[in-house]
Amino acid sequence: MSDENVFDSGSGLNLPALPTSTGRDIKLFSSGEEDSSLYFTCSGGCNELEVRNLHYEVDTAAQIPWYERLSEFKMPWEVQGNKQTAIKDLNLRVHSGQMLAVIGSSGCGKTSLLDIITCRDEGGTKKSGEILINGKPSTPSLVKKCIAHVRQDDRLLPHLTVRETLAFVAKLRLPTHFSQKQRDQRVDDVIAELRLRQCANTRVGNEYVRGVSGGERRRVSIAVQLLWNPGILILDEPTSGLDSFTAHNLIITLSRLAQGNRLILLSVHQPRSDIFQLFDLVVLLSSGSAVYCGPAKDMVPYFTSLGYPCPRYCNPSDYYVDLISIDRRSPEKEAACLELARILAAQFQEKVKDTEDFMWKSEEHNVPELENLQSNIPSVPKKENSITVSQQMDHLPGRLHQFTTLIRRQVFNDYRDLVTVMVHGLEALLMSLLVGFLYFGAGEERLSMQDTVALLYMMGALTPFAVVLDVIAKCHTERAMLYHELEDGMYSVTPYFFAKVLGELPEHCVFTLVYGLPIYWLAGLNTAPDRFLLSFMLVWLMVYCSRSMALFVAAALPTLQTSAFMGNALFTVFYLTGGFVMSLDNMWQVATWFSHISFMRWGFEGMLQVQFRGLTYSVNLGNFTINIDGIKVVEAMHMNQFPLYSCYLVLNAVVLVFMLLYFLSLRFIKQKSSQDW
Numbered sequence: 001m002s003d004e005n006v007f008d009s010g011s012g013l014n015l016p017a018l019p020t021s022t023g024r025d026i027k028l029f030s031s032g033e034e035d036s037s038l039y040f041t042c043s044g045g046c047n048e049l050e051v052r053n054l055h056y057e058v059d060t061a062a063q064i065p066w067y068e069r070l071s072e073f074k075m076p077w078e079v080q081g082n083k084q085t086a087i088k089d090l091n092l093r094v095h096s097g098q099m100l101a102v103i104g105s106s107g108c109g110k111t112s113l114l115d116i117i118t119c120r121d122e123g124g125t126k127k128s129g130e131i132l133i134n135g136k137p138s139t140p141s142l143v144k145k146c147i148a149h150v151r152q153d154d155r156l157l158p159h160l161t162v163r164e165t166l167a168f169v170a171k172l173r174l175p176t177h178f179s180q181k182q183r184d185q186r187v188d189d190v191i192a193e194l195r196l197r198q199c200a201n202t203r204v205g206n207e208y209v210r211g212v213s214g215g216e217r218r219r220v221s222i223a224v225q226l227l228w229n230p231g232i233l234i235l236d237e238p239t240s241g242l243d244s245f246t247a248h249n250l251i252i253t254l255s256r257l258a259q260g261n262r263l264i265l266l267s268v269h270q271p272r273s274d275i276f277q278l279f280d281l282v283v284l285l286s287s288g289s290a291v292y293c294g295p296a297k298d299m300v301p302y303f304t305s306l307g308y309p310c311p312r313y314c315n316p317s318d319y320y321v322d323l324i325s326i327d328r329r330s331p332e333k334e335a336a337c338l339e340l341a342r343i344l345a346a347q348f349q350e351k352v353k354d355t356e357d358f359m360w361k362s363e364e365h366n367v368p369e370l371e372n373l374q375s376n377i378p379s380v381p382k383k384e385n386s387i388t389v390s391q392q393m394d395h396l397p398g399r400l401h402q403f404t405t406l407i408r409r410q411v412f413n414d415y416r417d418l419v420t421v422m423v424h425g426l427e428a429l430l431m432s433l434l435v436g437f438l439y440f441g442a443g444e445e446r447l448s449m450q451d452t453v454a455l456l457y458m459m460g461a462l463t464p465f466a467v468v469l470d471v472i473a474k475c476h477t478e479r480a481m482l483y484h485e486l487e488d489g490m491y492s493v494t495p496y497f498f499a500k501v502l503g504e505l506p507e508h509c510v511f512t513l514v515y516g517l518p519i520y521w522l523a524g525l526n527t528a529p530d531r532f533l534l535s536f537m538l539v540w541l542m543v544y545c546s547r548s549m550a551l552f553v554a555a556a557l558p559t560l561q562t563s564a565f566m567g568n569a570l571f572t573v574f575y576l577t578g579g580f581v582m583s584l585d586n587m588w589q590v591a592t593w594f595s596h597i598s599f600m601r602w603g604f605e606g607m608l609q610v611q612f613r614g615l616t617y618s619v620n621l622g623n624f625t626i627n628i629d630g631i632k633v634v635e636a637m638h639m640n641q642f643p644l645y646s647c648y649l650v651l652n653a654v655v656l657v658f659m660l661l662y663f664l665s666l667r668f669i670k671q672k673s674s675q676d677w
Contacts, residue, residue, distance in 0.1 A: 151221075
């Protein structure tokens, strides 16, 4: 292997333009010494993606979520199927060192093709043909080992810097035998490879947090996938939302990556002319059928031979995408466009039916330059340590390592969001001070029984409701990223679950302290240390019950609106059956069932027992004054039916049940964001 193919950690990362017919194994020096170098290859160093006779139909009615069907007042069995052909008899073959662009208008099948290749074809009703990766039938496990998929939307944690984002991904995706120095070197190489050095220490940001630019954020998304050095890189609309200059620079970057022995497959609407010239191969789709598949530079001669020359000074991609687009403004125009697309697709299939790679070539390219690609790739020297992508996936970090990495990543991201943390803290403090000073007006006199009962119930009802809405909103902002990372196999559900629960525990404790301390002392409740600790623990458990309930609801339901509605509904039910709004004895049977699982009821009962036991209250009846034991007040409310410890046990049981439901929702319900449904 020549020296020009070496990534030298001492001099940076060099990616010279190499001819596509030359095999290029990428060699990464981890410590500057050749004997410690690592080769990252996929199936011997040459990657090949082949699609044969692919036919795919989509049931558009099945893709509409159930909750949107409710507005039509239709039951699931009443919904009529509406099948549409997304891909029709498609054939193509791509090798390492090539960048293939799938071009076409909206609805032509570009995203469907990428989803089928990456085994994410949800909602499809029929699929024939086959997809081969390095000669093997495509399976989800094989896709995870060989293909990196960059989605159209960027899903990154906004408060981490670019380097920190890649560093955490490196801990999750690189093999376990990598040292920390090797991981850092790999991060530096990818940063250099994607020209991110100038913003390496800048926060990623999002629409609310100022960070890197749109083009840089897109390159960070690509860098996340490049860290484990995949042989095949698939990108869905990588230039969407970018200005023309940024889009051009991004495609130049992808072209360099393809020249580094990678296979790049991307979809794009209508690229500008200088972007079009960077593509090695082009597939032009119309209604799921290929009207052209071959070298980009040969597309104009091909259509010229059919009688459709590209006008002078006109962008070929614009002209030919307009030519094959379907005009649906009237049935007559739609029928004419469909007939033209059918004829062009049939003509193309006739011209390439005898070729091996299903691609058209002009006369000067009768001898394909890629036929000898596989034989030209040098074998990896035996003295070197060769690691294939499959071997990398087999030696990924274990769940304990994933947990520690995820919890550190979450803490880094959450506690840098000072605005949100301060707002939540001030919200709890303000609520506590408002209620505390309201009862503080009683002076040195102890609160009456009625005021004390109302205060105790209010303490367990005010802030948990705000916690429910905050937790649901936060979970839905992280939902799409979680779905993508789980789908990519970056980690499993179990370490994420524990990292999520334990990572937010310090914030929950501080939040409860800020809320519980002022209101307790300002209102003049029982000042005995043991009574305070018991009361604070009950408040802590009630707030955590609401948090765990919100986590379950956010993971179980598909949209923010439905989650917020269900969270509000459950909280209201628990609030009304808590024993304060209505006596437990006066509730009808169903409400009594809910009261047994209401964390508001058990927290309220525990607070009453802690505060009233051992105290004596004076009750004036006309001219008579009667001293009443405080526990009698609790018994009169039928809140002394169970011992105090049972309240703590039930609250802990409620937390465990909601946490179990949250884990099961993460495990079995796909965590798509609302716009992905």
